[in-house]
Amino acid sequence: MRRPILLLMCLALVGCVPTPARVDSPRIEALDKSYTVDLPAGWIRQYTSEKNVVVSRDGFLLETLAVMRRPLKQAFQRTKKDVSETMLPSELAELEIAEIKARDDQTAALTVLDNEPAVVSGKEGFRVKVAYRNPRGLEFYEEVHGVVDKSGLYLLVYRAPRLHYFEKHYREYQRTVESFRIAGT
Amino acid sequence: MRRLPALGLLTALLLPSGTLAAVGAEPFTSGAVARPASEEEQRAWSEAEELHDIIVRSGVVYDDPALTAYVQGVMDRLYPEFRGTIRLTLLKAPHLNAFAVPDGGIYVNVGLLARFENEAQLATVLAHEGTHFTHRHGFLSARSLKNNAALATFGSLLGVPILPQLIAISSMLGYSRELETEADEAGYRRLLQAGYDVREAPRVFEHLMREVKAEDIQEPFFFSTHPKLKDRFGNMTRLSAHAMGGGDGARRDEYSRIVQQARIDTLENMLSMGRAKQALIVLEDETNLRELPPHALFWQGEAYRRRGEAGDAQKAEASYRKAIEAAPEFAPSYRALGIVLLKAGKNAEAAANFERYLALAPDAKDRKYVESYLRMARKEPGGKP
Numbered sequence: 001m002r003r004p005i006l007l008l009m010c011l012a013l014v015g016c017v018p019t020p021a022r023v024d025s026p027r028i029e030a031l032d033k034s035y036t037v038d039l040p041a042g043w044i045r046q047y048t049s050e051k052n053v054v055v056s057r058d059g060f061l062l063e064t065l066a067v068m069r070r071p072l073k074q075a076f077q078r079t080k081k082d083v084s085e086t087m088l089p090s091e092l093a094e095l096e097i098a099e100i101k102a103r104d105d106q107t108a109a110l111t112v113l114d115n116e117p118a119v120v121s122g123k124e125g126f127r128v129k130v131a132y133r134n135p136r137g138l139e140f141y142e143e144v145h146g147v148v149d150k151s152g153l154y155l156l157v158y159r160a161p162r163l164h165y166f167e168k169h170y171r172e173y174q175r176t177v178e179s180f181r182i183a184g185t
Numbered sequence: 186m187r188r189l190p191a192l193g194l195l196t197a198l199l200l201p202s203g204t205l206a207a208v209g210a211e212p213f214t215s216g217a218v219a220r221p222a223s224e225e226e227q228r229a230w231s232e233a234e235e236l237h238d239i240i241v242r243s244g245v246v247y248d249d250p251a252l253t254a255y256v257q258g259v260m261d262r263l264y265p266e267f268r269g270t271i272r273l274t275l276l277k278a279p280h281l282n283a284f285a286v287p288d289g290g291i292y293v294n295v296g297l298l299a300r301f302e303n304e305a306q307l308a309t310v311l312a313h314e315g316t317h318f319t320h321r322h323g324f325l326s327a328r329s330l331k332n333n334a335a336l337a338t339f340g341s342l343l344g345v346p347i348l349p350q351l352i353a354i355s356s357m358l359g360y361s362r363e364l365e366t367e368a369d370e371a372g373y374r375r376l377l378q379a380g381y382d383v384r385e386a387p388r389v390f391e392h393l394m395r396e397v398k399a400e401d402i403q404e405p406f407f408f409s410t411h412p413k414l415k416d417r418f419g420n421m422t423r424l425s426a427h428a429m430g431g432g433d434g435a436r437r438d439e440y441s442r443i444v445q446q447a448r449i450d451t452l453e454n455m456l457s458m459g460r461a462k463q464a465l466i467v468l469e470d471e472t473n474l475r476e477l478p479p480h481a482l483f484w485q486g487e488a489y490r491r492r493g494e495a496g497d498a499q500k501a502e503a504s505y506r507k508a509i510e511a512a513p514e515f516a517p518s519y520r521a522l523g524i525v526l527l528k529a530g531k532n533a534e535a536a537a538n539f540e541r542y543l544a545l546a547p548d549a550k551d552r553k554y555v556e557s558y559l560r561m562a563r564k565e566p567g568g569k570p
Contacts, residue, residue, distance in 0.1 A: 086528075088554075089557075090554040095459070098457060101459075102459070105243065106243045108245070108277070108278060108458065109245045115550065115551065117553050124557065132244065135239045135242065136239075
């Protein structure tokens with residue numbers, strides 16, 4: 001009797017959280033069909049519980065590249081801020097920086113390295129690059145491209161230690177950003 | 186550390202009154218004899234050192250040697266016999282907070298310095314935190330917490346190094362009611378001995394209560410319905426009710442001069458963290474505004490804009506206009522007003538403000554944004570998002 005229950009539980013878990021898989025075919029479509037993007041081939045892909053995709057080459061604690069869509073309402077959950085499609089790119093960037101700062105005490109002390117307009121999926125968005133340290137003193141860089149339209153806020157995030165890893169895979173991140181397309185645009 | 190308020194309930198529940206009283210520990214009488222009395226206490230001191238290392242490595246120390254020396258000086262005035270043993274570290278965080286660890290480390294958020302009005306209010310907090318060290322409250326509470334497996338499990342789930350985190354939890358979230366009362370009363374005596382105007386002490390709790398309200402904190406036990414803050418405000422008011430202004434009193438002017446840059450940094454930090462309500466506690470106060478540079482009205486406008494409640498857009502515009510009047514060479518006010526006007530469809534006036542901004546700040550880091558908004562205001566190609 002126990003084995004069928006165990007099997008059902010396993011199936012349920014698999015159904016909720018897809019297991020990590022290698023990116024063989026770079027082009028993917030979002031689970032909710034809201035965008036398409038080319039992910040770096042050979043990286044390990046995982047979906048979060050919010051159905052966002054995260055990939056990494058050397059391990060998720062080292063470098064991560066994430067593609068996210070958030071609803072306009074409470075798009076920034078930690079700071080409880082909504083967004084609207086009429087928002088200017090600098091206003092979106094400002095909210096994203098506040099959201100990163102709200103993550104923990106280390107990111108609260110971040111330094112903004114770059115903050116400028118950027119074209120994302122053919123629309124005016126933003127590019128922000130910040131630096132912060134983890135509790136062990138390792139410095140991380142995090143770069144975010146973001147854009148909003150009526151279907152939501154879209155963020156592409158690349159995070160890696162400043163030493164060695166950030167530059168090592170930065171070109172893959174740039175290619176991912178360039179390939180990103182919101183459905184219907 | 187940001188998650189710690191959520192642990193308040195847990196911490197409070199794990200510290201039943203009587204537990205610490207039963208442990209018993211004599212207060213240190215001077216820095217010369219302030220040493221761990223057991224292996225267990227020695228471990229608590231080592232964990233405090235480890236926490237200090239984490240804090241330093243994390244890049245959260247507010248690096249202002251002059252301000253740190255000033256705050257250390259206030260502490261040394263309160264605890265002259267502990268000079269060299271009680272060591273101050275300022276943290277970049279904008280929240281109203283300070284905490285003590287078992288080895289004499291006292292950590293003060295620069296936001297606390299920014300919010301207080303005078304040295305006597307700062308001294309109230311330092312006297313209180315100093316008592317937590319001299320009376321070994323940090324060690325006693327950490328010991329009580331560490332013995333509880335439930336908390337250890339919870340701490341591990343957070344993915345944090347458990348021992349230093351325990352020290353931080355027991356220090357930052359406050360202690361049992363008995364220990365807090367002891368720290369308030371012993372701290373009050375230190376204030377009197379050092380010649381501070383003790384009538385300023387209740388103001389500290391008023392600041393804390395305003396912060397709690399602005400934070401809209403939901404943890405019901407620790408902040409909202411727990412009578413701790415109100416009780417302590419009442420106790421401090423009672424203690425200081427018949428006090429005269431003592432010695433050189435509150436030292437307001439010197440304090441304002443010394444913490445000026447910290448106030449500015451904290452306001453900018455609050456705004457960049459989206460903490461507009463907290464910033465407005467400072468920026469809606471006329472007295473505070475007078476002690477800030479004239480362009481503080483720009484920050485007031487920023488706080489209204491970021492808060493985004495009904496009517497805030499109009500308040501922001503009014504503040505930006507006042508800021509331009511008060512400090513016509515301060516460039517960001519023009520950019521901010523330009524954005525408000527652009528969104529209101531007043532394109533010609535918006536363009537004029539963007540042009541003025543770029544003229545005043547030709548090397549501005551956000552030049553590309555402003556140039557694109559200028560194109561939008563002029564309805565040029567490539568300007569519309």
